[in-house]
Amino acid sequence: MSDFHAAHGRLYGLMAEFDNRYDLIEAAKRSHAAGYRKMDAYSPMPIHGLEEALGFHEWRMPMLVLLGGIFGCVGGFSLMYWMAVHAYPMNIGGRPNYSWPAFIPPAFETTILCAAFAAVFGMLALNGLPRPHHPVFSVPGFALATRDKFFLCIESADPLFQVEATRKFLESLHAKEVNEVER
Amino acid sequence: MGSLAASMDLAGMRRKALLVGGIALAASAPGLMADPEQFFRSYLVAYLYWAAIPTGCLALLMLHHLVGGEWGIVIRRMLEAGTRTFLLVLLLLAPVLLNLPRLYIWARPDVVAHDKLLQHKAAYLNTGFFLGRTAFYFAAWMLLAFLLNKYSTAQERDKTNGWKGKLQTVSGIGILVYGLTVSFASVDWVMSLDPHWFSTIYGVMFMVGGALTTLSFVVIMLSRLAQAQPMAALLKPSHFHDLGNLMFAFVMLWAYVAFSQFLIIWSGNLPEEIPFYLHRFHGSWGVIAVALLLFHFALPFILLLLRVIKKKAQVLARVAMLMMFMRLVDLIWMVTPSFHGERISLHWLDLTLPVGVGGIWVAYFLSQLSNRPIEPVEAHLIEAPHAAVEGGH
Incomplete structure (x- = not known):
């Protein structure tokens, strides 16, 4: 006892x-x-x-990073779509407003950005950091x-x-x- | 898995490959009589597909000498065997070289006489210079293959570290030579089929695609070798995990490079560039373009994301088979519309000739592989799974 x-x-x-x-x-x-x-x-x-x-x-970290990546990809593409089609349509070279190939590079970048954020901040959160002692x-x-x-x-x-x-x-x-x- | 065979039946595999290749080539022969134009077009695709493996072996071998890693140790024998097939690869190119005017319009004087642009390009695109460049590429690849194999044998014999430095020196210079020669070869052999069109990323697409074909081929072979000694005792799930990760990286790199070319040409929308994609997206080739997006990128991307798949040799080999098939589809999509334009036109020769050329090449590869021991050169560097721990029991 x-x-x-x-x-x-x-x-x-x-x-x-x-x-x-x-x-x-x-x-x-x-x-x-x-x-x-x-x-x-x-x-x-x-x-x-x-x-x-x-x-x-450890399955929570990979899962967090994957979710971050998916969020970034969908979010980035949606942002481009909203800007180019609804918020600020512009005639660029006579192309349709919804020109998806042009949306891919920003969506790619936001995918990486959000996945990286999920990795760094997810790691800190799951480790219980910052922790002085x-x-x-x-x-x-x-x-x-x-x-x-x-x-x-x-x-x-x-x-x-x-x-x-x-x-x-x-x-x-x-x-x-x-x-x-x-x- | 049940009991392991004492040794791999490489001779049996070779006979099978030779038989399949021989039958497919024999079946293709009537095509040569009936429609020689189509025969050489299909033959070029088949040739490009299989020639990518020896050059890919050369690149991965040099990469391994430069960066090290167990993934390279376990496949080094195969990569070396692949680089020892250049003589056959050169022989297989002979039918193309003997029929240049059939395939390349810049080699037809009557076409060039009416084409201002081709007259301007004639300083580079002419038969003599073309043959000279091709001879140079093969000389460079064969020299690299010779040196890498020679020093490797010496390293195995002497068991000293002196040869490692030499291998690294050859690889350092060789990887630059490889980059330049493969870029130029892809421009000469493939891009010049459509001599009005150009793309500066073309060589990189062939290098990345070739590396992917090679890795897939090597994974399939390694999964076979894993079923028998000596590889069964040496291979760990982590080796396949590493090779799966490399495949994953090249799948993404392929998508990145392929999309880069598309984005730039689509943005520019210039009359001399855009027909490439008009031919390949509109009309029935568009179906293949979507299939490539789904099965050359999306599906393997998801499959190779999963550790469960990468760590199991036989499962990863399945993914590698899908990749090898999609590589052929990609190559057909890249090359064939240059001849036919928008309408999809798959000929039965597009299927029999890749099998035929492949059977012959694989048989020769296997004979080169069985010329030397299967046991890796630096097998002692492979860390047994917790070797020091096992002794404690």
């Missing part, structure tokens, strides 16, 4: 430190196999296969996650999380060190 309180009160999770990316991927795989789901990995560079090892499925920063040596160390954090919010058992589990994964992450 005290374990439970510790998990939900003081602790954000347990952070294991690794020397190389292979140990990190292996640890992520085994944690996922052991049933842990609320966890995250931190590394100095992108690692191929880490997402799969963590069981991380995060509990993982309290772990000693965590700054090395931007240099040459690799970290795996199992969060106390995970239903399987139990301080002692989870610590033992992480230590069995060739972790150099396991630290408590205080809130």
